[in-house]
Amino acid sequence: MKKRILLLSIALVSFTAYSFAAVTPTGTNVAPATISKNVINSFNREFSNASNIQWESKPNFVKAQFNVNDIVLFAYFNKSGELIAVTRFISPNQLPLELLTSLKKTNTGYWVSDLFEIQTESGTAYYATIENADQIVVLKSEGISGWQTFQKEKKDNAE
Numbered sequence: 001m002k003k004r005i006l007l008l009s010i011a012l013v014s015f016t017a018y019s020f021a022a023v024t025p026t027g028t029n030v031a032p033a034t035i036s037k038n039v040i041n042s043f044n045r046e047f048s049n050a051s052n053i054q055w056e057s058k059p060n061f062v063k064a065q066f067n068v069n070d071i072v073l074f075a076y077f078n079k080s081g082e083l084i085a086v087t088r089f090i091s092p093n094q095l096p097l098e099l100l101t102s103l104k105k106t107n108t109g110y111w112v113s114d115l116f117e118i119q120t121e122s123g124t125a126y127y128a129t130i131e132n133a134d135q136i137v138v139l140k141s142e143g144i145s146g147w148q149t150f151q152k153e154k155k156d157n158a159e
Contacts, residue, residue, distance in 0.1 A: 035062055038081030046083055047075065085120045095126060098144045103128060106147070110137070133157075 035055050039062045043050070050066040050073075057063075061084060064075045076084040092100055092112055103112070107130050114129035127150065128139045134157075140150040 032057075036079065036081065039077045039079075042077060042081040042083060043075060047073075085118050087116050087118045089114070089116045090126075091115065096144045099126060099141055099147070102146050103130075103139070107137075107139075131155075 032055055034057050043053075043064055047064075047066060047068060050064075050068055053064055053066040055062065055064055060078070062077045062079070064077070066073055066075070071088060074087045076086075078084055092103070092115060094117075095103070095115070110130040110132045112128055113131050113136075114127075116127055118125050118127065123143060125143075126141045128141075128147070130137050130139065134155055136153045136155060137149060138151040139147040141147045
């Protein structure tokens, strides 16, 4: 249950990836003193060719935003330094074909405003935020099995 809550937290934090937390200046690879050596060592093992690393510490996890081969990635670690998940924003044409087809076919009248991929030890999942004039819907897909509604929200202007 804790793992599920933590992954949910990561998913929600990924939607607000550019939050107003204290981070190191862009372009530096120096972690703030608040990041444990275990996390830093684990990060360096997993992502030795990372650049432009920015760190953010939350109560239950540490997030690193960085670049690898001109791709912005986000890695999440628990406080003991274990890698929990890696996420990246993607474009719709980077989805598996079955998911892209399903997303377009079942959600006419909506546009994709946010899309990201999350990789954990249990596999790859995708989250798509779609919108129309009245609502915002977050869809989730684990693998290529189709989309499930993860969250729905009416827009302020919708009555």
